[in-house]
Amino acid sequence: MVKKLFKYEWISGRRFIVPLSLVVLGLAVLGRLVYLFDPSEISFVPLSIVLSLSQGLVSFFNVLGVGALFIVSEIMLIIRFYRNIVGQEGYLTMTLPVTPGTHVLVKTVFSVIVSLWNVIVSACALLILGIGTNVEMEILNDLYFAASSIIESLGAVNFAFYIVEGFIALVALFFFQFSLLYACISVGQLLKKHRVLGAVLAYIAWYLFTQILGLIFTFSMFFLEGPIETLFDIIVQGPAFWLHASIVFFILLYAALSLAFFAISRHMLTKKLNLE
């Protein structure tokens, strides 16, 4: 059953994933081609201007394209979750011999995979833009040098380890993002006539909650000067360790929140399903 659910997520999702990916990669190829020529080396002035303009436009659209890739994907995934589970299609989806929890899990995992794919596509676009030039290799080299210097100054040994950690953190972040969105939809559907509004309100509620927590945290800084200084002393003694620890902390935090939101979605869709 789970395999079949993924199959249909793909059948439905490829309708936007494939075109978006092709557009971004296409723009990157176009960008690379346009930059093959140097406007300053062209004596025919109008052509030189056109070339400069083209280069500027293509650069603009490349950046726009990558942004659109993520934003449009996210919107499409949200719409599909809503339609498939809580909309008219829900009359079929929710009578399949599959638990609501399984539905939510499959859709969340698929969304994370799509997001990771988008990251890969964006990276490929960057690489394409830099084929044959030394610019990219230089930038990458500089970045690598800078990053490893920082890490080493903090007393760490293995840079690769951080890359792995960073990747896991990214995955956790994606899980958190979609678990939150789907939980908002699952809660929002309780408002019979205003499901979408309900979802938006749920999202705002979460946002306000995090803002309030942030405020409390910031204010508490003023009163906790003493403990904070001791904290800094501890951190300075082994900065690499604390860097690791904070990354791991965030991974665990996102994972825990993802689980919590998943549980909320599952409860809402199992016990309180409210189809039109």
Added chain:
Amino acid sequence: MAWKFDPERPIYLQISERLTAEIVSGRWPAGTKVPTVRDLALDAGVNPNTAQRALSEMERDGYLETRRGDGRYVTERDSEVQRQRRETLARRSATFVGDMKALGFSDAEILEAAEFALKGDTSHE
């Protein structure tokens, strides 16, 4: 498509009445294979259990019989009515003959009287 039914009476009764009429009128002679429950239900546009009940009633009344593995057939014995008719004829004839013999008439005299009665009857028709 579906048969028309009188809304005031159970459908199964109306079905068995219609089918019985086919049998009694002779349009379905003895030995005719009767539609299966499924076919009857589909043709009449009724619930299969209703069709089943109609056929069972007719079987109970003696109009139909089930041949194992082969379905339902119109009975080879005469229908109940025919049977009762014949029974009545046999019974009354036996009574008549018995009464006349008790009065001392011979077989030949009884037969002659019966023939005369028949002829007299035909002359009145």
Added chain:
Amino acid sequence: MSDLILETRALSKRYQKVGAPALWNVDLEVRKGRIVGLLGPNGSGKTTLIKMIAGLLTPTSGELLIDGKAPGTETKAIVSYLPDHNFLTGWMTVEDTINYHADFFADFRRDRALDMTGRLGLDLRQKTKTLSKGNQEKLELILCMSRDAGLYLLDEPIAGVDPATRDYILQTILSNYTENSTVLISTHLIADVEPALEDVIFLREGRILLQSTVDDIREKEGKSVDEYFREVFKW
């Protein structure tokens, strides 16, 4: 193995804390192999009951057993639900929806579905969002009846279709019938379905008013279920 496909005991559903409950204290026993009419005016709780059997709503209190089990993935595998609403995925073609059903329901008979789409003149490659309303309903019916389900739940299957299609639908229901499957039809077009029914359940304001058979009602009341219904539910 019980011969009851559906059992409820004191089944109730409340949507809000105050006001009348949608369903109250419903006690039902439906045997396998019956075609049952669930009859009642709008708002009497028919759809609520059907949705609970389909697993889309959870009861507020009471018990609901389908083939002896509480609603869940096992019961969903044997219940074929035809809702009152359009449930098709717009961008899928007719053939896509058939494949989808075949994929998820083990009891789905693809050959039956293809036969029926052919007979009803549906184009397999047409996207469902471009189908006319009548054709959408025909497709939904085909998807529902192509399963060899233990319990079919039909919510107003003939309300929005022309008389010829109505006949076809009733004929399909009758020809699909087996002793192991049960059909529960919720409708207010009683006269049309009455010959196909064996049992009837009257619902009024969320409660069972009566549970009987078509034969019994005709014998005892001397009128059809349709006429008796009008009498009982007179304004």
